[in-house]
Amino acid sequence: MGKRVSVRRLNDPASKGEKFTDTVGVLASWDDGVLLITRRNGESVRIPEASLVAGKVVPAAPARRRGPAASFEELAHVSSRAWRPLESERLGEWELRAASGFTRRANSALPLGDPGLPLPDALEAVRRWYGERGLPAYVQAATGAEGTQELLCAQLERLGWTREVSAAVWTGALAPVADRDGGGGVALSRRADEAWLARYQRKGLSEVALEVLGGGPSVWFATVPAADGGPPAAIGRCVVDGRWAGFAAVEVDPALRRRGLATRVMAALARRALDEGASAAWLQVESENAGARTLYTGLGFTAHHAYHHYRAPRTAGADDDGRR
Missing domain, CATH: 3.40.1350 (Trna Endonuclease; Chain: A, domain 1)
Incomplete structure (x- = not known):
């Protein structure tokens, strides 16, 4: 109980496909002839005891090959x-x-x-x-x-x-993000002004929401102005907290995506965070946001936990x- 396990079970003989299914996760319970295993993504898998073929305890967490060490x-x-x-x-x-x-x-x-x-x-x-x-x-x-x-x-x-x-926390080294782009054109501010809020996906924000956005140890907002004077082409938010820089609200005008604007925003924020002594980065990303996951993978981020x-x-x- 409470250990990370790998379990093999026998599939229904009437079903087509593989004879066995393997499940890896934490053994959360074993009651009334049913094993409950929680996977890394939080999904709970119920396995009837009668279908159990083999099982073993495996290391608590796989070795991480990249990114800053963090609990x-x-x-x-x-x-x-x-x-x-x-x-x-x-x-x-x-x-x-x-x-x-x-x-x-x-x-x-x-x-x-x-x-x-x-x-x-x-x-x-x-x-x-x-x-x-x-x-x-x-x-x-x-x-x-x-x-x-x-x-x-x-x-x-x-x-x-x-x-x-559900979402995931990803981590990565900060310096490589700062080195990715030197094109400039990104304005940094201590507050979310009207232009920044015009691009932010959550409209009609209350004063409470603005306080939450501006809260944190050291908060910076990044803006790439639009060429036509409309809502910004891209925005982002970063909170510097000791060795960590947390990125959020990285949003780009849909008509201007895939032009490197998100990378430019994150690079500008990363350089400011480096100046304040940070060395590691984290962010939160939802599993269905394929575009963001591709961007962050390219910047050297890897999943830490869900x-x-x-x-x-x-x-x-x-x-x-x-x-x-």
């Missing part, structure tokens, strides 16, 4: 500071975060450590805290690296919490308008 817990704290909530409270070692619903990253419980209560009681406290603020209750949990929370994810699912949004937002069982009330 899951370090990155979880760094990424949380990059999306700083307006209100937070401790539940044992957990952190409850709220920002009027703008981005789930600032409106979810971060369950690092012991909440000081049995899990069902802790989750009920989470529900009450968010309910008092008129917000849906979310828990942000991670999978796919040493020290991540596969067991917690499985427990959340057993208690009826639903995984709604994270997921689990929502409490639904009750009557307002719909969620939060974002990843």
Whole structure:
């Protein structure tokens, strides 16, 4: 239990295809003749005991060949500071975060450590805290690296919490990003001005949202002006936090994509982060965003772990308008 395993099971003889299927992940439970294995991407796989052919414990995490060394817990704290909530409270070692619903990253419980209560009681406290603020209750949990929370994810699912949004944290060296482009034409600012916001995909932002965007240890906004004076051709955001530079909101005018503008934005932000003493970079990317994944792979980033937002069982009330 709680170990990373590789399991081989026998497929249904009536089905066409391979005779066996292999599954690798964390063994989250083995109850009532069913194994529950949580994969790196957070997917839960149920395997009937009767179909089990072989299984073994495998190393906790595969060796990473590129990118800066970092623990899951370090990155979880760094990424949380990059999306700083307006209100937070401790539940044992957990952190409850709220920002009027703008981005789930600032409106979810971060369950690092012991909440000081049995899990069902802790989750009920989470529900009450968010309910008092008129917000849906979310828990942000991670999978796919040493020290991540596969067991917690499985427990959340057993208690009826639903995984709604998943993304991945990628890491890479900062200097190669800074060296990629020297074309200039990128304006840097400490605040998101009207031009920057005109390109940002989330329109009609509240004052709370603007505070979250501007929050963090050292925040920079990048803008590539449009030739016609309209909304910027490209934008980006970077939060410098010690050795880390976190990139976000890298967006390009759809008509101008594949011209290197995103790389130019990230390079300008990376150079500023280097000036402030950073050496490593991280970012968050959704699995279905193929274009972003291609860009970041080309810049030397690799996946570190996945994270997921689990929502409490639904009750009557307002719909969620939060974002990843």
